[in-house]
Amino acid sequence: MENLNYKEEIEKATSEVILENLRIKYLGRKGIINKLFEEIKTLPKEKRREKGQKINEIKKEIETLIDRKKSELKKTQKKEFFDSTLPGKTYPKGSLHPLTYVIEEIVNIFQKIGFIRVSYPEVEWEYFSFEALNMPKGHPARDDFETFFIEAKEHQKFGKMILSPHTSSGQNREMQRVKPPIRMINIAKTYRPNWDATHTPMFHQFEGLCINKYINITHLKGTIDYFVKEFFGKERTIRLRPAHFQFTEPSFEIDVSCGICLGKGEFGGKKCRVCKSGWLELAGAGMVHPNVLKMGGIDPKVYTGWAFGFGPERCMMMREEMKIDDIRILYSGDIRFLEQF
């Protein structure tokens, strides 16, 4: 009993947990003190009382020492510095390709007004990319869509196998799949043989197609204006300018008002350096050419429709956050680019 060194042990304790363990060690149900009380039973009767008193004294002493130490520890603990400005626990942060967010945003915007997203072949027959879009063989308009050709046997009816240079090849495919009403958007990878700071051989396009009875130009304007306001902001507006595409008639070039000068072409009394004239080119569009409807098995006397084609990359780079001066970085797979998003 004399060799118990509880005093020292309690004095050395540095935390409440250690103190608690000491309490259990000495005062617990199976603790040292209880053991000592058990041992009393083995002593002769006359010695029991004296011994019992002594153990009780030690017990009280331990209790007092532990209590004192506890409040001592509490005091010193309060003074310990707690730095709440340290960063929180680190969670993994991955990233999605910025185009994934842009495409998702576009799809959501169009889904809200009842357009469905479809997907059609990227490796296509010439027929769907050209003939079905009112661009017969040898037509110069085909030059506007420089095309990759695949080494493969030509199809008797549909011609050569190509990588589709635009998403418009999905127009005829959609018309073959369903009869009007048609309301689709088709966002896909497209391919053209250009590779420099402003072109990549693979890029994305996003096609809208709306066909029904009595669809007219105001519906095209309304839809694109809605998209522009949702995607770029309420203050933006669109304008249509005349253009020529083989697969639409009438055809338009669609401009969106510049986000910096808001279509004025001037900013702080100076020429706007972003847009020069107040407007940025956004898309090509038009009313579906009657020949295209016919080739899709739709009677142009009964139905009319519109179509447009945008570049998601361009839409993305027209946003304030994404001033990219070399588009090739999108497909470089560089982690320093990817992990930012």
Add this chain to the structure above:
Amino acid sequence: MNIKITYHWLLDFLETDTLPFEIQKYLSLAGPSIERVEKVKNDYVFDIEIISNRIDTASAFGITQEAVAILPFFGKKAKLKSNPFEEYKFSKIIKEQKEDDYKLNISIKENNLCSRFSAIILDDVKIGPSPSFIQERLKAAGIKIINNVVDISNYLMLTLGQPTHIFDFDKIANSDGKSTTMIMRQSKKEEKIITLDEKEVNLPGEDIVIEDGRGRLIDLCGIMGGLNSCVSNNTKRIILFVQTYNKQKIRKTVMTTGIRTLAATYFEKGLDEERVEATLVFGVFLLKQYASAKIASKLYDIYPHPYQKKKIVTTFFFFEKIMGIKIPKKTIIQILNSLGFETKVYDEKIEVFIPHFRKYDINIPEDLVEEVARIYGYNNLPNNFPPPAQVLQPEEFEKIFKVSSKIKYFLKHLGLNEVINYSMISKKMIEKWGLKEKDHLKIKNSISKEIEYLRISLLPSLYKNIKDNEGKKEALKFFEIAKVYLPKENDLPKEEYRLGIALNTDFFDLKGVLEALLLELNIESFPLPKIIKKENVFLTEIPLLSLIEKAKLLPKFKPINPFATIKLDKTFELKKDLTFQKIKEKALKSPYLDKIEVISLFKNKLTLRFYYSAKERNLTEEEAKRELEKV
């Protein structure tokens, strides 16, 4: 195609109160886009983008015709001062013809080469500088100044939209000095001509050329003249040469020889034959005035199929149907007339006669709607939503897009980085990956060895992603969802969406990602995809459809067990015939086992925690221990 003309050049034909910058604004909205206006001396230069099917607008007069229709709709005054098509008729020079002085022996070998052939010989030409207004305008247009004769030829093109050519008559004259032979034919393959710019061109064959009757080529028609017949400082007699050619042939020659001149850009679009007359007569006027030329031959004009005015019949309702608003009949008629279309109205019907300068681009009623709508102003049309219509997304598309989005966000939150790679890869990548080149579709006209074959697996690209990024970041974890292109016999390839994952940490990292993903998609019983190790990279690839088929919105609900769960830990020494899999299989034989957790692995000592419970009562510790004994 862009052309440059000046404000004052327009004012030769246009009477207006519109300022240059207003012209830019209004024309760009309703007609050709004027991309830039630049002040040069006392004039303004317009840089104009010509709409590809509107080659008729590619001249000072062409733009004037547009302005006359467009500007009044913006409240501006605009009238035609003079119309060269009416002013410069052959009748103006017909009396000056000299039948006997000089002669052309023209022979056109095939009738699909040239839809109109006109020419005239002029004598007493004095070569010198052209007048300053022509020089200044051409300089503004970006055209090199040569001499009065050549400058006038270029000036005609930009004023009226019809290219011309001028030969030195004497250089190609027959031995009598009074006549020259011109045989228009198709070139033979490998035939040679030295063009004006002193370059020898090896002709691909079937190009339109002119031969002088002695086997010498003197003109690569529509593209560039021959050096042997060009105007020089000593030129006395010239042939003013105004033609319209078969546009497909010109285009083919441009594409195969790579020689693209401004003239060729006009001809390959297909020119209006009626323009030839005004251009030749105006040319004679200019050459007389500024090069003291005199007419020295008869007027040659071979024009087998003159334009028969075509008409389109439609209804007023058709305009409303496409434009979406009803505009007054008289406005429709006014617009069409201002653009040079004559109209006849029968009640609700309208007959529209197409002027010669629009004969190639106006073919169907929709073309007329475009004319009316653009001049009326697209900005004056309201913005409407299409009337509601129910359209259902095919289930397969819906699932693909929904599940891939879920997968993408989940992997992102696990700390992976999405990458989008090119669908095309190099032969080197294929071989390095142990795949066969012949199993891939090959691009015939690729622009780089890097992108020659269409991927049949995402892994070569993902492996390359890791390798390319080594040193930039320690732990690299990429994924991609994209199509692969699996070739099929005599058909388009099968385009299959795949999910590919690659990382450079360790095997269990990738395995953990896959297990977590299956859990996230609520997929039960899915064979764990094969994990490939290549050097320090771990990769896997799964057909997306196999995940989509099994993915569920919600997992199966299990009632909460109110009875006690007994947790027991046990340590095993792993060896070949005692793997975790084996332990798990054995343990699962117990009807009371809920799950097993790995607590620790030290060397080959594996500590597992087993959770036991019964569904109808409290399991005792003894019972659980007995279950564990069996393992």
